[in-house]
Every structure is written in structure tokens, then in C-alpha cells.
Amino acid sequence: MEGGDTREVKYFRMAVVSLGLLCVLLLSITLPAAIKGIAERNQQQQLIHINLTKERDELQAKTTILTEDKNLLQKMNTILNQNKDQLQENITILTEEKDQLHERNAILTQEKGQLQEKNTILSQEKDQLQTMNTTLNLDNEQLQDNITILTQEKGQLQERNTILTHEKIQLLTMNTILTQEKGQLQEKNAILTQEKDQLQERNTILTEEKDQLQTMNTILNQDKEQLQENVTILTEEKDQLHERNAILTQEKGQLQEKNTILSQEKDQLQTMNTTLNLDNEQLQDNITILTQEKEQLQERNTILSQEKIQLLTMNTILTQEKEQLQERNTILSQEKDQLQKMNTILTEEKDQLQTMNTILNQDKEQKASCRKETPSWSRxxxxxxxxxxxxxxxxxxxxxxxxxxxxxxxxxxxxxxxxxxxxxxxxxxxxxxxxxxxxxxxxxxxxxxxxxxxxxxxxxxxxxxxxxxxxxxxxxxxxxxxxxxxxxxxxxxxxxxxxxxxxxxxxxxxxxxxxxxxxxxx
CATH class of the missing domain: 3.10.100.10 (Mannose-Binding Protein A, subunit A)
Incomplete structure (x- = not known):
């Protein structure tokens, strides 16, 4: 019986040793795989960190480009403002010249009216002389000439009235054009509203990307919990080994060395695990910081894009105003030329009326001195x-x-x-x-x-x-x-x-x- 017990004890001890060796083999197989997985995750996080760094650099480069575009547009805006001021000064000068020509035209018109009144008075006196001298038939013909000339002047005045009517129609046309430009500006406002909606959709997309990053953070937390569970499993295995160590007190000497070795390896693995956890946390912090920087750069990029759009809009508006001012400058120049032509025509008409006035005065003097003689006209x-x-x-x-x-x-x-x-x-x-x-x-x-x-x-x-x-x-x-x-x-x-x-x-x-x-x- 004792011999049988001794064999059973030997078999049991051999079994225990075999189990211990199996545990050591399992630990030597599973721990490198776990360490390798943690190292791969560490490499993946480093790659993510590098990619986020590249994205940050690209966004900074885009920000620099947009800033330069903004500066260029501001310079162009300044130049257009200067051109606008110069055109406004030209318009002011042309408007003053136009007013002066209007005043001069009004003065010539008044002088023409006065000469016409004098001409009318002289014609009336001539009619009175004709009633006194019925034999002056040729004087009557000359009066018909004067009536014809006055009829021509009436036609010229009607032509001037027609010209003023055309100018009124042109002003109404300009009013219609301005109304159309107002409608175009309203259409551009609608386009800007659509672009605003597109920017809001882009903001929604960025929000979804943020949610995806948060989901990745949750996955990393889950990996951390799995590592903690592995540590817990290892701790439980350690407790099981302690229990077996208590049972195998007789083989303690042999197994203590192996246990000591395994404990040291375990400590090293725990240290590595702790180090990897710290690295993981640092990488997560870096990811968070880079994500925030990415969002800030995207926001800044959005702001610069909006400013660029606003500057482009201002540039377009100033260009349109410049073209309108140039058109107005051209119109005023044309009106100035027309007024100068009218001024020249009125001056010629004034000279003609003065000549006619002189002729009528001479006729009046001749008629006064030759009432009883043969008319000089017939001669x-x-x-x-x-x-x-x-x-x-x-x-x-x-x-x-x-x-x-x-x-x-x-x-x-x-x-x-x-x-x-x-x-x-x-x-x-x-x-x-x-x-x-x-x-x-x-x-x-x-x-x-x-x-x-x-x-x-x-x-x-x-x-x-x-x-x-x-x-x-x-x-x-x-x-x-x-x-x-x-x-x-x-x-x-x-x-x-x-x-x-x-x-x-x-x-x-x-x-x-x-x-x-x-x-x-x-």
C-alpha cells in the first residue's frame, strides 16, 4: 500500500510539474503575441498622429494661401476705390461744366427771346408803316420773308423740343436699366443664400467626422479595457499558481526559481503594459489636440473663404460701379458736346437775329425817309x-x-x-x-x-x-x-x-x- 501511495505521489508530482511546464509554455506563447498586438496598435496610432500632422500642415498652407488672396483682393479693392473716387471727381467736373453750359444756354435763349421781341416790335412798326404806305408791295413780300424765317425758327424750336423729349426717354431708359440691375443684385443675394446653405451642409459633414473620431476614441477605450481584462486574467492565473505552490510545498525549491523567473517576466510585461498604456494615452491626447487644431484650422479656412467671397463680391460691385461711372461719364461728355453744339447753334441764331434786327432798323429808317417817294425796294x-x-x-x-x-x-x-x-x-x-x-x-x-x-x-x-x-x-x-x-x-x-x-x-x-x-x- 505504501509503495502504491508513493507511486501515486510521484505521478501526481509529475503531473503538477507537467502542468507547470505547460503554463510556462502557454505564457511564453501568449505574452509575445499580446506584446506584438500592443506594439502594432502603437504603430497605428503613430501613423494616425503623422497623418493628422500632415493634415494640419496642409490646412496651414491653405490658410497662408487664403491670407495672401485676401491681401491681394484688399489691394484690388483699394485700387478700385481710388478709380471710383477719380471717376466721381470727373463726373462732378463734367456736371459743373454741364450746369455752366445750361446756364449759358439759358442766357442765349433769353437773349434770343429778347431779340425776337425786338424783332416782333420792329415787325409791328413795319406793319404800321405798311398801312400808311399801301404802295410798298415789296415791303409786304419782305414781311413774308420774315414770316418764313420765323416759321423756320419755330421748326427749329420744335426740333429742340423733340431733342429734349428724346433726352427724357433716355433718362427713363436709364431708370429701367437701374431697376434691372437691382433685380440682378437680388438674384446674387439668392445665390449667396444658397452658398450659405452649402456651408451649413459642410459644417454638418465636419460634425459627422467629429462623431467618427469620437467613435474611434471609444474603440481605443475598449482596447484598453481588454488589456485590463488580460491583466486581470493574468492575476487570476497568478493566484492559481500560488494555490498550486501551497499544494506543491515539497517541490517549492525547484519551482521557486521558475516562479521567480516568471514573476520577473510578469513584472516586465506589466511595466511594458503600463508603458504602452501611457503611450496610448499620450497618443490619444495628441490625437485630441490635433483634432482640435484641425477643427480650428478648418474654421479659420471657412472664415477666410467667406472673407474671400465677400472681397470678390465687393470687387464685382466696385467693378460694376466703375463701369456705371464710366458710362455716366461718357453720357455726360456726350451731353456736354450736345450742349456745346446747341450753344454754337444758338450763337449763330443770335447773330442771324441781330443781323435781321439791323436790316429791319435800316428798312424802318428808309421807309421813314421815303414815304412819298418811289420805294427803294422796287428800284x-x-x-x-x-x-x-x-x-x-x-x-x-x-x-x-x-x-x-x-x-x-x-x-x-x-x-x-x-x-x-x-x-x-x-x-x-x-x-x-x-x-x-x-x-x-x-x-x-x-x-x-x-x-x-x-x-x-x-x-x-x-x-x-x-x-x-x-x-x-x-x-x-x-x-x-x-x-x-x-x-x-x-x-x-x-x-x-x-x-x-x-x-x-x-x-x-x-x-x-x-x-x-x-x-x-x-
């Missing part, structure tokens, strides 16, 4: 010894070239209203005189109607007094040609085509065409 028409503008003398006739443009029939009637007729050319000398008379500065195309047509019978040219043209005339080369069968009235041309050829300057043309005309009183 003038028969002898053409004196010339009164705008009539021109040649031979025994007076000639008047119009300042307005009419058709041939209207020109014929207008000459009759003046007590005259469309010019009848009887000689080469008269033709040369008429050819030179057309060369007036205001007649841009250098052509005028004369009193010759074939309206009654095609091919039979008659003067306005009914006489048939019985000479070859003074036709241009290949004229008359009656283009399309519609050219029945004759004009005289003094242009490059008839330069040096006054005796070859007649041309047939369409009668309804408006052009200048020449009247004659014999």
Missing part, C-alpha cells in the same frame, strides 16, 4: 444795285439759297410764298454763278433744286414759267438718264464729279427727294 429788284442778306445779286436778279431741305414741288411753292420762283438759268454766266452759289458750308452734299422739270411730258423739259428748254442745257455726262423712269426734276451739283466743270453740272433726280433749293426774283 432794288429792277437794278440789283444793293444786296441784302441772305439774298445774293447777279445781273438784274436776286438769288436766295435755302437753309432747309424740301422736295421739288415744296421748294417751288416755298419760292412762290417768298414772291419768287425756282431759279431759271438763261446764260453760261448765270450757270457759273449758280454752280458757285451752291458751295455753302452747311450744304454737305453740294446740290440744289432749280426750276426745270419734265413732269408734264416725259422728255420735254420746261422751266417753272412754262417755257420749254430750247438749248442743249448744262447736263452732266450721260444725263439726263431717267433711272427707273422716276427722275423728272433737275438739280445742280457742285461736287468732285463736277469740279472745274460748272457748265456740265445738271442732273435729273427723283422729285420727292428732299434737298436744298435756289429761289430767284427778277
Amino acid at each position: 432794288r429788284w429792277t437794278s440789283c444795285r444793293e444786296e441784302i442778306p441772305p439774298w445774293k445779286c447777279f445781273g438784274s436778279s436776286q438769288y436766295y439759297i435755302s437753309r432747309d431741305m424740301r422736295s421739288w414741288n415744296e421748294s417751288k411753292q416755298q419760292c412762290m410764298d417768298l414772291g419768287a420762283h425756282l431759279v431759271i438759268i438763261d446764260s453760261e454766266e448765270e450757270q457759273e454763278f449758280i454752280h458757285a452759289l451752291i458751295n455753302q458750308p452747311y450744304i454737305y452734299d453740294k446740290r440744289a433744286w432749280i426750276g426745270l422739270s419734265d413732269l408734264e411730258t416725259e422728255g420735254t423739259w420746261k422751266w417753272v414759267d412754262g417755257k420749254v428748254l430750247d438749248t442743249p442745257g448744262f447736263w452732266m455726262q450721260d444725263e439726263p438718264n431717267d433711272v427707273h423712269g422716276a427722275e423728272d426734276c433737275v438739280e445742280v451739283i457742285n461736287s468732285w464729279r463736277t469740279l472745274g466743270l460748272p457748265l456740265k453740272s445738271w442732273n435729273d433726280n427723283v422729285c420727292r427727294k428732299a434737298m436744298y433749293y435756289i429761289c430767284e426774283i427778277q
